[in-house]
Amino acid sequence: MISCHPQIRDNKTIIDKQVIHGHVVPGKVLFTRTVQDSKEEFESLAFTDNLKVFISMENVSSFNNEDQYYAKSKTIASDVAHMKGTALARIVKGNIPIKNGVAHLIDRPLMLVATNVLAILQKTAQLSMFYDLIRNHDSGLINVMTVAKSLTIFAPSNEAFKKVNNRQLEQIQLNTENISRLLRLHVVERILTTDELMDRNREPNLQVPTLSKGQSLYFAINSMDPKSPVVTVEGAGVTGTLTTANVIARNGAVHIVDRLLGIPSQTVYEKLATDPILSATFNLSQQEGWNEKLKNRDEQFTLFVPTNDAWAEIRRTMPSAYKKLFMGSFAYHVRNILERHMIANSVFTLEELLSLTTNATVSGKNILQGRLNMTRGKVYFQARVTQSFGDSADENDAQIVLDMKDGNTAEYYTDWNGVRAKVIRPDLKCVNGVVHVIDKVMMMNRDVTVSGSAVPAASGLASLVATFFTVAFARALHH
Template identity: 60%
Template sequence: MVQEMPDEMNTELSGNPRVYMSRLPSGKSALKGWEDYNYYINNAKIIAANHVAHNREGLKQVLHIVDQVITPTRIKTAPNVTIDAGYINPDAQKLLLKPHLYGLVDAYSISEFEKRVSGLGLLNVFNMTGKNTFFIPVNQALNLLMRTDQELVDKQVIHSHVVPKKVLFTRTVANSLEQFESYAFTDNLKVFISMENVSNSDSEGMTYYVKSNTVASDISHYKGTVLARIVKGNIPVKNGVVHLIDRPLMVVASSIISYLQESEGQLSKFYNLIREHYPDLTDLLVVEKDLTLFAPSNEAFKKVNAERLEQVILNSDKLEKLLKLHIIKRRLTTDEIVEKSSREIFQEETIQHRKLYFAINQQNKPVPVVSMEGGGVNATITTPNIAAKNGVIHIIDRILGIPSQTVYEKLASDPMLSLTFSLSEQDHWNERLKSRNERFTLFVPSNGAWEMIHRKLPSAYKKLFMGTFAYHVKYILERHMIVGQDLSLEELTALTNNATKRGQYFEERLEMTRGKIYFQARVNYRLNGTDFIDTGDTEATNDTNKYFLEWNGIKARFLRTDVECVNGVVHVIDKVLMMNRDVTVSGSAVPTTGLATFIATFVTVAFARALHH
């Protein structure tokens, strides 16, 4: 039975080549005893199992149906050529020494890597016994390196191409976050290997990548990730499986732009956008030191509105702003993002002085998931810390700066705004935020702002979130909303040009959907006796700490500004504009659910007094 199969089995083919069994949890119930796992023989998935029959002699036979042919690695030369018996069922070393015997020629030739391995006396690494995974760069991968870079393929680098005691076929690595120790651990280098399918599908035609993640290195090797495409995968060998890849692992790109230039890489569409429509950026990505690029994958281009992207491309100023929204002028790794995000809201400024905001999901996982927001778009880093000599690249799953979400969808998807969204669902108040025909400006209290209310006004907080005070929730939320306008920070600041100066602030009264509040901009400098306010034009003056909302003595600081949506703009603030009296159950503030009880009590008391008199 399939659930009783060992992890490896010899077949009846001449030479008895092995096949390998892999089991992945399916999340299903085992109705017939095996469906709780997905079973793979090499890279073929068992789609029907445990069909039992008996032959004429009465011996039991079991049939398992797989979704693709299980192909052995066999010699492809002419029948009359004498071949050493050891090559009939090759291990990875035999494959490396004589790849032409197995049809690995031209684009799949691996002779250059074999020369490096043999020259360093490391052939024995590829004939280690057991179940192992080997990644071998094709010739083109090494030929593309500069001669000095070819010398970087040293003992430690070669060891990083081997995952010992694990057989990893492309379809049997279900989670791209799962990392495996490479053989480089024997050199006191911490180099992990992971694999991913960038199309999130499970078919033979998909593109797969392997990543080396160097987290502890030495003076000769860079920390960071190197990503290589598997050009020919799942070659079974006597001691495991071999994958041919298009670049050596651990060897970082000479520059960010050289990494983008790979014609069949994950970032080819982003590179073509730069090359064809804003080539000046290529110089920056070659010459500048210590950059961080958040590069949208090819899949990210499928998620953006094509018409809106075309409008940006046709406007050189907008395209420059969009592309530079993806670049920070320093090295920023996900380790730093995770560390700083655990203490406070972490933000970074792009080379055009716009803000990127970061959040961490699955904080306690071995590899936390990092999400970011820029120009109204939430993106997730899918491949972090790709190292280049002049910086680091993070592959993201969205194009920043071209929003596709309504204000409703933004509140629903942003983890920092989840409490406001939860409240806005009461009595379906937030339904109007779905409309693409209206414009909104929303000043949204962060989760931290609501937690402050929880500490300072615990009774009011409890009433608001219990679900029976929808009228009060509506009253408070509408104090934070303007309908009919989508006011950016720049436009809000412009309103204060002729406004009243109070202390070190200019302020302008804003007419909200419910009542009035004040927008305040800090005085930035004086010139010839005239006060000037922050316009956000320069790096020194684009500080959100200089902008506030004020209502009844409550001053809310701007945490995030200009979160663009297709029907408005969201500004995140650090306080809720409310007081305890907003949810006091008296007078007109009685919730509708308690109104009948209030009236009944009043009538009963009045009737009793009448009888008494």
């Protein structure tokens, strides 16, 4: 048996029999030295028909890289008196032998909620770097966390900070606005648990606005196991995994994340390779090594990348073209289509695309036009579009369209030859560029039509070789 004994300092805390049982693992003797994987969970004594509480232990690093051990309770089924969620407690003295097992002293009770989300950041050693960053640079956010009635914090662990470019983080800290924007990217003004994320997982583009103006978080569930779902969160192009979810406070929840959002460390190539909703475009881009250029950290790229669902639509509506593109022998056509979605040698965030209208020429009613050159064709950036626009017959010409709604919100689109694709995830920043995710592929069936002037690279080479030998053979006969 393992027992965790809390040092109780709050006389107002009510601890009932089930809470006591939630600190005990029956039939197991668990020492801190045996801790390997925090995902290994054990049923506590508080495991009844209506209440189900698991206990686990984990080893985390503190600010000075010293090992610290935590006990964690996870209530996955609750009753009237007990909330669902996770509670963390630091083991202040572990491995105390008792007659029928082992005991660990912890610094606060399990199963009970903290006073507020700020208290969780303050008292959780593995979040000390994130808390210090907020305390030193954004006193306003400290106040928000103290008085707000419903917040969710996606808090990067100390381990997450080890993955960050320190020089870039230091530069951001020099600017008050930039560091505040970075910190508030991790805060949502509502309570958002993994249960809700799982319920909303079928939404095609699950996103939630943050306290950082104009920036949202995007979510994906990679495991639908209600006991232990694997949830990823993306902010400004950085994707992190929730390592400890649903740490409940009286005014919200904290999810511990393994990445600091907002500071990119991946190349555009790595982003495409690791983002599950972009895997189809990545697989296609591998033909003849087209995507190798995207690894270059000294180059710059802006990509409008279709999702897997966008390619699934092509498979439904253009099955023959889809088959040809993905069979691997039509690399010439693949290159043309992908380069229609790319701007080389430049990085344009959504804000920078918007700024292009500042000095643009008014062309038609309520249309501000700015033009960008794609690697293949042109892009027209437009704002407040009330009518279609485009006077070019070039099939590689595309348009980025801004539709204003209710005077204060906007939706962004690419428009190529009538193929209108919505920008569903803008500004996925990488070390060598930016990715904007779109929900359609800018292509038509004729893009993959085999003709005398448009043939796959492999068959074109074969034809050239055959022609050479035919001519040589004819000349030999002539002589």
